[in-house]
Amino acid sequence: MEINSITLRQIKMDLLYPFTTSVGTEYDKDIILVEASASSGVSGWGESVSILEPIYNEETVQTNWHIMTDFLIPKLLAEPILHPDEVTDRFKGVRGNYNAKAALEGAIWDLYAKTKNISLAKAIGGVKDKIEVGVSVGIQDSAREMLKQIEGYLQEGYKRIKVKIKPGWDLNILKAIRREFPDIQLMADANCAYGPEDIDHLKALDDFKLMMIEQPFAHDDIIDHAKLQAALKTPICLDESIHSVEDARKAIELGSCKIINLKIGRVGGLTESKKIHDLCEKHQIPLWCGGMLEAGIGRAHNIAITSLSNFTLPGDTAPSAHYWKQDIIQPQVEMKDGYISVPEGPGIGYEPDLSRIQELTIKSKTFKN
Numbered sequence: 438m439e440i441n442s443i444t445l446r447q448i449k450m451d452l453l454y455p456f457t458t459s460v461g462t463e464y465d466k467d468i469i470l471v472e473a474s475a476s477s478g479v480s481g482w483g484e485s486v487s488i489l490e491p492i493y494n495e496e497t498v499q500t501n502w503h504i505m506t507d508f509l510i511p512k513l514l515a516e517p518i519l520h521p522d523e524v525t526d527r528f529k530g531v532r533g534n535y536n537a538k539a540a541l542e543g544a545i546w547d548l549y550a551k552t553k554n555i556s557l558a559k560a561i562g563g564v565k566d567k568i569e570v571g572v573s574v575g576i577q578d579s580a581r582e583m584l585k586q587i588e589g590y591l592q593e594g595y596k597r598i599k600v601k602i603k604p605g606w607d608l609n610i611l612k613a614i615r616r617e618f619p620d621i622q623l624m625a626d627a628n629c630a631y632g633p634e635d636i637d638h639l640k641a642l643d644d645f646k647l648m649m650i651e652q653p654f655a656h657d658d659i660i661d662h663a664k665l666q667a668a669l670k671t672p673i674c675l676d677e678s679i680h681s682v683e684d685a686r687k688a689i690e691l692g693s694c695k696i697i698n699l700k701i702g703r704v705g706g707l708t709e710s711k712k713i714h715d716l717c718e719k720h721q722i723p724l725w726c727g728g729m730l731e732a733g734i735g736r737a738h739n740i741a742i743t744s745l746s747n748f749t750l751p752g753d754t755a756p757s758a759h760y761w762k763q764d765i766i767q768p769q770v771e772m773k774d775g776y777i778s779v780p781e782g783p784g785i786g787y788e789p790d791l792s793r794i795q796e797l798t799i800k801s802k803t804f805k806n
């Protein structure tokens with residue numbers, strides 16, 4: 438593929454509702470969109486999951502813009518790309534910055550699928566025509582509010598409920614949820630809020646029939662997670678700790694987790710995601726696709742990766758209306774009976790809504806070959 442130009446746009450979107458985890462609250466999102474245009478006039482689109490503060494990982498919208506502009510885009514435009522799998526190798530000389538890399542690589546994968554006139558899901562080896570949808574519920578002001586939210590989501594048909602926990606908002610809230618909903622598919626995400634000193638406290642989580650406990654310990658730990666997994670019946674799921682197929686291999690070898698939350702942005706793109714998928718399938722480690730409050734472009738990429746065979750657990754890819762008054766794609770992502778259909782159209786299968794994107798754009802720059 439001959440890439441004619443790459444355009445970066447920074448958009449700002451208000452979330453319908455604030456989203457609180459153990460690391461902070463988000464009310465709106467600044468998002469970097471990537472458009473990779475070929476000489477044929479066809480464009481591929483990607484979306485970075487970085488936010489304005491380095492609270493989930495070390496990247497921000499600002500670091501993305503710098504690393505993309507000064508290092509990654511020049512490597513992309515240096516020579517034609519025959520296959521999107523080449524992009525990860527081209528970016529090897531740049532350490533980390535996985536969100537920035539994934540956004541650019543995602544646009545190339547979308548462009549590649551469009552030039553082949555196949556869906557992105559098909560291009561990366563997807564096998565499903567619909568995916569199960571779960572929902573991630575932020576920390577609420579009260580248990581009553583949490584129970585009301587969960588009731589509503591179950592009525593909407595979500596297949597799995599993920600609640601956020603942290604010290605002081607864990608055993609009691611899970612007890613209240615289980616009293617009200619004894620049999621629902623329920624999991625808890627701690628977003629690194631605990632440490633090895635909490636192992637005895639965390640053993641009590643085995644009483645709540647959780648599907649998994651996500652990322653209880655530090656964002657860069659796998660050894661203490663292995664100690665905790667040995668002490669718990671409940672499967673540990675790693676999110677923040679897994680940045681590559683090598684991280685996944687080490688976590689599996691150490692027994693640090695029994696499930697992995699895969700996020701395309703956290704691991705640097707779809708090519709690395711496929712490698713992690715295949716390794717986990719080989720070791721019977723189920724995957725699900727985590728969310729980063731993406732807009733429609735990122736959401737479309739998440740739907741595509743979730744169509745792969747070893748994504749056997751409901752993910753966080755909720756429909757557009759769960760996050761935004763109006764998304765940046767047409768049609769918006771919709772859910773029916775707890776499922777989202779995998780688009781069959783070329784590439785991501787959703788049209789970027791250029792007028793909506795224009796309306797939301799606060800900064801843009803085009804880089805030409």
Ligand SMILES: O=C(O)CCC(=O)C1=CC=C[C@@H](O)[C@@H]1C(=O)O
Pocket residue numbers: 458493572573626628676727728729730731753754755
């Ligand atoms: O996109 C969604 O609906 C899931 C959001 C979510 O749970 C998260 C978003 C961003 C960072 C994290 O704190 C958290 C997660 O760990 O998955």
Ligand SMILES: [Mg+2]
Pocket residue numbers: 626628651652676677698727
């Ligand atoms: Mg998480």
